[in-house]
């Protein structure tokens with residue numbers, strides 16, 4: 219009899235096993251994994267790029283910091299080249315990325331190496347690892363009766379039954395519980411991907427001639443290649459991720475509305491696709507032999523439930539999955555595992571309130587998923603429009619660091635329910651703003667001019683408000699202090715959203731501006747670009763800069779001044795015109 223049987227020993231299952239042994243040492247844990255070791259280096263799984271939240275989980279919560287530094291690559295953040303690859307040379311494209319190695323670390327993970335090592339670690343931690351066996355069925359025990367997990371070696375092997383108080387589905391897309399209980403739901407996001415690995419390092423710095431001194435000078439340490447690099451155009455992006463085993467992961471993501479799955483469904487088609495849409499990148503990477511190839515149609519899915527009062531949960535891709543663009547897959551693993559660990563801990567300690575917690579976590583996780591998914595659902599037009607994209611990335615970073623990461627780094631889910639509830643309210647505030655912001659940047663991008671002047675966008679510049687949000691992740695704060703902090707940031711986010719509205723209107727001009735305002739339902743927002751902000755726009759030079767609020771100044775410093783549409787003479791007149799038009803339409 220086990221306390222927890224984890225079905226599937228991929229990233230989610232193995233990290234959960236490690237976490238349970240660390241945080242609930244009395245728990246007897248088994249992991250059933252159908253694939254035996256050794257797993258291949260590099261060509262194993264996607265999920266190679268981690269970001270701040272998951273890196274904190276791996277490095278600090280699981281105590282793997284030294285291991286990751288030694289065996290994987292420290293990552294140079296996310297780097298974006300939006301705007302499409304057919305018209306501009308790389309050095310003439312807008313580049314958005316960090317100016318130096320980020321202070322809060324993240325990692326590029328070789329999944330084969332990581333999972334081999336994690337298996338050895340969890341065995342050493344006292345987990346029963348049953349390799350080469352598949353889970354055939356799960357029978358849920360009623361009331362307090364144990365669950366039964368039926369396993370066998372291969373499809374013909376003798377069936378063996380494991381009994382456990384808790385069962386966790388970590389079987390990835392096999393989604394044992396989600397399928398058994400018919401929990402899969404559409405996520406509303408239709409995108410596809412194909413990927414392969416090549417031997418050797420693909421250094422984006424080598425793609426630009428040394429004679430382009432200005433471009434190279436922006437990366438004095440020559441560490442662009444350590445970023446997760448995104449080459450983007452309308453409805454697509456192409457990734458390059460370096461791996462510590464000396465390989466590079468190459469992948470394409472296409473949104474249905476612009477590029478059908480069929481265009482990338484084989485290796486040959488994927489190569490042709492890259493050669494057509496990113497010809498200059500293809501010139502640089504096309505001669506590298508692919509070591510493997512996989513593709514996935516409609517990779518995003520939702521789920522109706524992930525935590526149950528009946529002592530089960532679904533973690534990793536066995537739960538819902540949004541999109542890989544900002545590498546959030548491992549963030550969801552981190553959050554899902556932490557919630558599961560807390561529920562198991564409470565239950566095994568005899569704390570009967572764990573059932574109410576399970577319901578609370580379930581709602582929180584699924585709402586969090588929906589907000590995260592919205593970041594990608596409408597993103598296709600933004601990938602092709604550098605201005606809207608830069609604003610989107612600023613917004614997404616702001617929200618991610620100010621709320622999502624803080625929530626995780628400060629372990630707020632462990633707070634008593636009444637205390638946790640006030641953070642749930644803040645989450646709702648950020649969610650409302652985020653839905654508006656995603657629609658805004660998407661509609662803006664749809665109407666934007668096709669070939670804007672390229673800019674270099676340092677995100678985040680140091681020092682800046684945005685950089686401080688990043689650095690604040692490691693700042694110790696009590697829950698009360700964190701609440702004050704987040705409340706303040708929520709107010710700034712509201713201001714930032716209006717700054718984005720202003721920027722979109724100024725760059726689109728009156729006709730498209732009114733159309734945009736109607737499309738995003740600006741009339742229903744209940745607040746508008748402030749008078750003080752419009753006053754600032756009437757000043758010039760230093761006086762204008764001084765009149766801008768902290769957020770407006772930081773946003774402008776990061777993403778550059780708005781390109782004014784030729785028909786815009788007075789910003790105040792433009793804004794008044796737009797609001798008057800939508801008010802009239804509303805009547």
Ligand SMILES: Cc1cc2nc3c(=O)[nH]c(=O)nc-3n(C[C@H](O)[C@H](O)[C@H](O)COP(=O)(O)OP(=O)(O)OC[C@H]3O[C@@H](n4cnc5c(N)ncnc54)[C@H](O)[C@@H]3O)c2cc1C
Nearest residue numbers: 226228229230252265267353389390392534535542547548
């Ligand atoms: C195109 C794409 C790119 C991505 N890029 C990133 C990224 O850069 N960063 C990131 O964080 N995330 C990324 N993700 C998400 C990432 O791949 C997942 O979050 C992660 O791999 C999920 O891990 P998991 O453990 O849930 O599933 P898996 O890693 O798939 O593990 C599931 C395990 O269960 C086992 N299993 C299945 N069925 C059974 C059974 N019946 N019995 C026993 N064992 C079983 C399998 O063998 C497997 O080992 C990406 C996803 C996609 C689709």
